[in-house]
Amino acid sequence: MTSQADAVHEHHGPPEAHRSSRVDARTLGMFLFIASEAMLFGSFFTAYFFVRVVNPDAPAEWPPEPYHFPVFVAGINTAILVTSSFTMHWALQSIKRGNRPAFLAGMVLTFVMGLAFLLTQAVEYLNVGFNTGDGAFASVFFGLTGLHGAHVAIGLTLLGMVIIRGFRGHFSPEHHHGVELPGIYWHFVDVMWIVVYSVVYLI
Amino acid sequence: MESPFRSEAAAFRFLLVSIGAFALIVVASWVAAWLGLLVFLLLVTGAAWAYVRQRGPSLPREHIEHVGPADERRVLVVANETVGGDELMSEIGELALAGKTKFFVVSPALNSRLKTWTSDEDPARAAAQTRLHTTLERLASIGIEARGDIGDVDPLVAIEDAVRSFRPDEIVVSTHPEGRSNWLERGVVGTVRERYDVPVTHVVVDLERSDEGD
Numbered sequence: 001m002t003s004q005a006d007a008v009h010e011h012h013g014p015p016e017a018h019r020s021s022r023v024d025a026r027t028l029g030m031f032l033f034i035a036s037e038a039m040l041f042g043s044f045f046t047a048y049f050f051v052r053v054v055n056p057d058a059p060a061e062w063p064p065e066p067y068h069f070p071v072f073v074a075g076i077n078t079a080i081l082v083t084s085s086f087t088m089h090w091a092l093q094s095i096k097r098g099n100r101p102a103f104l105a106g107m108v109l110t111f112v113m114g115l116a117f118l119l120t121q122a123v124e125y126l127n128v129g130f131n132t133g134d135g136a137f138a139s140v141f142f143g144l145t146g147l148h149g150a151h152v153a154i155g156l157t158l159l160g161m162v163i164i165r166g167f168r169g170h171f172s173p174e175h176h177h178g179v180e181l182p183g184i185y186w187h188f189v190d191v192m193w194i195v196v197y198s199v200v201y202l203i
Numbered sequence: 204m205e206s207p208f209r210s211e212a213a214a215f216r217f218l219l220v221s222i223g224a225f226a227l228i229v230v231a232s233w234v235a236a237w238l239g240l241l242v243f244l245l246l247v248t249g250a251a252w253a254y255v256r257q258r259g260p261s262l263p264r265e266h267i268e269h270v271g272p273a274d275e276r277r278v279l280v281v282a283n284e285t286v287g288g289d290e291l292m293s294e295i296g297e298l299a300l301a302g303k304t305k306f307f308v309v310s311p312a313l314n315s316r317l318k319t320w321t322s323d324e325d326p327a328r329a330a331a332q333t334r335l336h337t338t339l340e341r342l343a344s345i346g347i348e349a350r351g352d353i354g355d356v357d358p359l360v361a362i363e364d365a366v367r368s369f370r371p372d373e374i375v376v377s378t379h380p381e382g383r384s385n386w387l388e389r390g391v392v393g394t395v396r397e398r399y400d401v402p403v404t405h406v407v408v409d410l411e412r413s414d415e416g417d
Binding site: 191 | 208209210211212214215217218221222225228229232233239
């Protein structure tokens with residue numbers, strides 16, 4: 001007869017980790033990390049809504065006159081980033097089917113589009129016409145978009161590692177966790193941008 | 204509680220849903236700010252409703268591969284307070300007589316939702332451990348060797364965990380009678396039958412009748 005109590009007597013060290021159903025521990029870890037990241041973004045959105053809505057001195061126009069957000073350029077950038085999620089998904093599906101050329105093509109396309117997004121954002125910062133010291137609205141704008149940009153940079157680093165490993169022959173239909181986890185992160189980065197773009201630029 | 208996010212494909216679907224949802228919110232906000240807020244609240248409510256609805260039965264049927272010697276049968280027993288009930292003991296006894304059988308008993312750490320959310324699980328786990336220990340001792344006293352473990356508060360998750368580690372050929376679920384069983388009300392037995400391709404036996408243990416008999 002064995003029960004957990006007996007096992008505890010025999011076992012030295014920390015107890016075994018509780019198992020979570022049907023979710024691989026590494027995948028679950030990534031989702032938990034993303035949950036914490038969502039909370040981080042949540043704190044920035046709280047500051048944003050405070051400045052724009054709760055604040056009694058909130059400007060009637062957003063952004064306040066005479067400033068303007070480059071909505072069209074950011075829209076193009078949004079389309080680029082969203083498309084990169086499609087190529088990321090395609091890359092993962094390809095390696096699952098054993099189609100290595102399509103996997104590599106998908107990864108490279110995703111990386112290039114992510115890089116294009118980041119460079120376009122840098123150009124946008126240089127030409128936006130205001131800086132962080134030009135008011136609370138500018139602070140939250142740069143805070144939110146900059147936080148997101150930092151996540152894109154981290155995502156690009158992960159994608160870069162996948163591409164290098166992919167070209168070195170890593171990953172297969174049986175072993176593609178190293179692609180799946182960055183893919184999940186990349187989709188998160190995309191979802192957050194949809195929220196940032198909708199809330200900051202459009203609404 | 205089961206996570207709806209299990210893979211990259213799930214994250215990708217979430218992205219697609221987010222695009223549609225935020226497109227609606229933006230369009231509504233252009234009409235009027237309060238309408239945008241209303242659409243946002245409706246979408247959040249709808250998402251919560253869809254999440255609650257999709258839990259459990261919608262998961263694909265899982266094939267459980269037989270492990271161990273070919274002539275050995277592995278039986279997973281899942282029971283709440285009914286874990287030491289006469290009807291369950293009798294069922295286990297019959298299965299043991301049928302041939303070489305390995306038993307694994309899972310006793311979920313039953314807890315209230317509030318206590319689970321606040322991580323107040325120690326008393327529930329201690330109670331489950333006591334129930335399990337008593338049952339294993341009782342089985343040992345009639346010559347049946349069994350192993351066991353405490354399970355998750357959610358019986359489906361507890362079964363899921365046990366299936367992963369034990370790989371049973373048969374599952375026995377013990378519940379209170381209809382009308383007094385929370386598990387039956389939630390359709391746990393039906394869900395287990397839908398989810399796994401092994402025989403699932405449902406044993407009803409009437410503890411009140413047993414107490415009257417004593």
